[in-house]
Amino acid sequence: MRWSQLFTKTRREVSSSEAAANARLLIQAGYIHKEMAGVYAYLPLGKRVLDKIANIVRQEMNGIGGLEVQMTVLQPKELWQKTGRWDDNKIDNWFKTRLKNGSELGVGLTHEEPIVDAVGEYLKSYKDLPLLIYQIQNKFRNELRAKSGLLRGREFVMKDMYSFAASPRQHDEIYQTVLEAYGRVYARLGIGEITFRTFADGGIFTDKFSDEFQTISPVGEDTILVDRSKKVAVNQEIMRSPGLAKLGLNTDSMENARGVEVGNTFHLETKYTDALGVNFTDAEGKQQPVYMGCYGIGISRLMGLLAEHFADDKGLSWPDGVAPFKVHLLSLGQDKKIIEAADGLYDLFNSKQVEVFYDDRPARPGEKLADSELLGIPHRLVVGHRFLQDGRFEYAARRDLSKAGLLTEEQIFATIL
Amino acid sequence: MRWSQLFTKTRREVSSSEAAANARLLIQAGYIHKEMAGVYAYLPLGKRVLDKIANIVRQEMNGIGGLEVQMTVLQPKELWQKTGRWDDNKIDNWFKTRLKNGSELGVGLTHEEPIVDAVGEYLKSYKDLPLLIYQIQNKFRNELRAKSGLLRGREFVMKDMYSFAASPRQHDEIYQTVLEAYGRVYARLGIGEITFRTFADGGIFTDKFSDEFQTISPVGEDTILVDRSKKVAVNQEIMRSPGLAKLGLNTDSMENARGVEVGNTFHLETKYTDALGVNFTDAEGKQQPVYMGCYGIGISRLMGLLAEHFADDKGLSWPDGVAPFKVHLLSLGQDKKIIEAADGLYDLFNSKQVEVFYDDRPARPGEKLADSELLGIPHRLVVGHRFLQDGRFEYAARRDLSKAGLLTEEQIFATIL
Incomplete structure (x- = not known):
């Protein structure tokens, strides 16, 4: 969605x-x-x-x-x-x-x-x-x-x-x-x-x-x-x-x-x-x-x-089995390449029947990141400035946001699924 | 079930x-x-x-x-x-x-x-x-x-x-x-x-x-x-x-x-x-x-x-899309071979995720057949005396019971699914 x-x-x-x-x-x-x-x-x-x-x-x-x-x-x-x-x-x-x-x-x-x-x-x-x-x-x-x-x-x-x-x-x-x-x-x-x-x-x-x-x-x-x-x-x-x-x-x-x-x-x-x-x-x-x-x-x-x-001080944090969606996908920034890449990932998740919530709003990055923490979907995937640099996506588990990492598209499914 | x-x-x-x-x-x-x-x-x-x-x-x-x-x-x-x-x-x-x-x-x-x-x-x-x-x-x-x-x-x-x-x-x-x-x-x-x-x-x-x-x-x-x-x-x-x-x-x-x-x-x-x-x-x-x-x-x-x-004068007759089960399987008679064959078909339907209702009660054949008409499940498959004769099963669509036919196990899935 x-x-x-x-x-x-x-x-x-x-x-x-x-x-x-x-x-x-x-x-x-x-x-x-x-x-x-x-x-x-x-x-x-x-x-x-x-x-x-x-x-x-x-x-x-x-x-x-x-x-x-x-x-x-x-x-x-x-x-x-x-x-x-x-x-x-x-x-x-x-x-x-x-x-x-x-x-x-x-x-x-x-x-x-x-x-x-x-x-x-x-x-x-x-x-x-x-x-x-x-x-x-x-x-x-x-x-x-x-x-x-x-x-x-x-x-x-x-x-x-x-x-x-x-x-x-x-x-x-x-x-x-x-x-x-x-x-x-x-x-x-x-x-x-x-x-x-x-x-x-x-x-x-x-x-x-x-x-x-x-x-x-x-x-x-x-x-x-x-x-x-x-x-x-x-x-x-x-x-x-x-x-x-x-x-x-x-x-x-x-x-x-x-x-x-x-x-x-x-x-x-x-x-x-x-x-x-x-x-x-x-x-x-x-x-x-x-x-x-x-x-x-x-x-x-x-x-x-x-x-x-x-929950923690940032918001909800659902266990995998009951979260409304498995993956929270965010596009940060209005660069055409970012939006295309995020749209593509969204379609890919759907085609693999991975439940994905896609924050496609034209909102500020800080607002979108804070909202993703409040919503508490277990796996967060960001398409942002790193994607423009080297084509990688930023991944973090909601339960451990401090351990964010960078993933290529090939690595995403091995990590999240 | x-x-x-x-x-x-x-x-x-x-x-x-x-x-x-x-x-x-x-x-x-x-x-x-x-x-x-x-x-x-x-x-x-x-x-x-x-x-x-x-x-x-x-x-x-x-x-x-x-x-x-x-x-x-x-x-x-x-x-x-x-x-x-x-x-x-x-x-x-x-x-x-x-x-x-x-x-x-x-x-x-x-x-x-x-x-x-x-x-x-x-x-x-x-x-x-x-x-x-x-x-x-x-x-x-x-x-x-x-x-x-x-x-x-x-x-x-x-x-x-x-x-x-x-x-x-x-x-x-x-x-x-x-x-x-x-x-x-x-x-x-x-x-x-x-x-x-x-x-x-x-x-x-x-x-x-x-x-x-x-x-x-x-x-x-x-x-x-x-x-x-x-x-x-x-x-x-x-x-x-x-x-x-x-x-x-x-x-x-x-x-x-x-x-x-x-x-x-x-x-x-x-x-x-x-x-x-x-x-x-x-x-x-x-x-x-x-x-x-x-x-x-x-x-x-x-x-x-x-x-x-x-419904007709025999009972309910559900459309395929809303029937409680797709197949009504009946064993008629207490012969061990009949029960084994019916049990086997039941397991086979379940393994293929075909929704099957199995009348495994030790009841009279007339009662079981009448009940299957009353319940109105679209596809009826009987394991009875014909099975003992030549290994075939009696198949009829609930909507057209007069056109009953005989099927081998191989033919069942081609016909019903």
Whole structure:
């Protein structure tokens, strides 16, 4: 894409009503637009990043047999009354609306009830199990305050997955498979080393621990205790419980850290399937309960985390796998030879299907270089005065701008690809 | 995908509360789940069809320079008050909700106001124009009645695009480009021959006609008059107006038809940009108004139309471009040689990246054949008794099951691909 074809521009100032660094950076670079507190629209560059994160998650969920569906935002009240989750005194962050006839509807908060209801129409026999179903979709939470940008939205994009199993043992097997897939997701996003499986309170349904994945970050809202050698952590809530001893962990060898929750996995036992009357027939013809798990990854939250975590004082710095483009190509100067060479490289990248963002604006060199740092595309290639001298291009990785080098056209593809 | 890995099943009966043939067929075949009247969830097969339609539309919009964004479902009241479209007496099918602090919010009905507001932050000069911005997203309309399945939903998936131009002339050029792209979309969906550019009332903003694309179908809600030789039609509303003469069309040579609106394009003139204070600086430094167009294609409506239009008395029959899979492979019988051959073909299709749905269930041949007709995947390949006789496979196109033939493994790929 040529910048001249894009409508967004960078900006110096962001409204002081935006407190979160992740949102401020993304607004400055033209990735997102703030619709209201906790509600952001994704502009072309931001939409590309969001889709890349979603596709990494999708590939890993498909890889373990996840089936993708798309549930609805509008939700019938009756379904949620069956599990006792309609009442605002039970769940206090619903958005609700009404049909013309006055019937109340919920606005997609989470999807356990509708998924169980839909799956229940098909689930008959033990042969149908286990099942793993997911969607990637907007969720809505009526948060009293929303100050963390993409880290805690009122409207946000989430991958939510639900497993259905014929026994606790079958459930445990799926659960383990999902944990492993989550690990692969974070590794591909470039945060594998700083993201820890974190034991958390299993809640009221189960005496098992639930799990969170926490990425160590100064902007984290959670306090965790990390055992780097064992690659696990525990959430603060567990530290205060007798659970820690049960896990065989020793606080003496663990370090305190701030964490951002980038995923969670729960054992739901039979709470929802029992409440909605979904069970199955076993090999002996007996009706049996269905054991569920649920598994979330916040797609837009990850975008906010990655933006903020990898940023430096010059701007964003995306990991390769989620950057809106792989290469940022800049022409510096209006010399005809420079523009021809840059146009040629742009066409060459496109013909090789390398995702390239081409700053072809007739702007000052300093402005174009600063913008490239703000946008944070991983590989920067400059066509400038060096090209006029000896036909070489200036290359630098966004993560290490100090180590710029000079490349001939032949060397470019060997270096960047 | 193997059917044994899919949770959906076909069914004989659909609740009598579902009146529309498109939804009945899609529910019977396990493509969708009815959440409530006018609100459907997409199950794995349905999600695949929906995504294929969306991707065809996306490719064509990108092809004419469309920039993809994702606006929000939650909408601030203040923005809609500026254009006079918040009041329920003006627009009667809003879903609305409230923040915890009591502020009213709209639930994404359409996006002219938020798009203009967002673009207005960047649009400064005539050099920034023209612009073409689109999204593919759920929309919400509080319809009093919802009886047409996917053809008229309360929650539905739509591609909505907005153009911004520096002059009426520049607007007309974009508008024409979009009309041509729309024609390519319908051709790729297999309804090019029966879909007509249809003149309609331009509304209050403009003395130009707006355009609809109408697909001739007995289930259409609209009455249109078609001139097949000129490849255009007019909507009933124009037939009654002096507009018909202005178009140089003669009703004598036109035929009456029922049409389903599968797209629409409007001239918005400067209504929204003026109301929201968005203008641009021309080459002489003067402030000038911005001319807008908007362009819709109902993605889920198209899914309903294609389902219903191409169905026969045996079930669905998808066009190649949108079918959930290209090939439906069936093993008939439990003979070990049959299963091995079918497994081998399944692996071969996957290795060649041919999308194949493999009915590997140990079900009766009659049931599997009937299900393949109901599901409507375009190419059916049966491994059955003929394979045991002479090693050949039975091939039939879903559209012409009477012309079944026998193929060797070598012939399969030449025939199907």
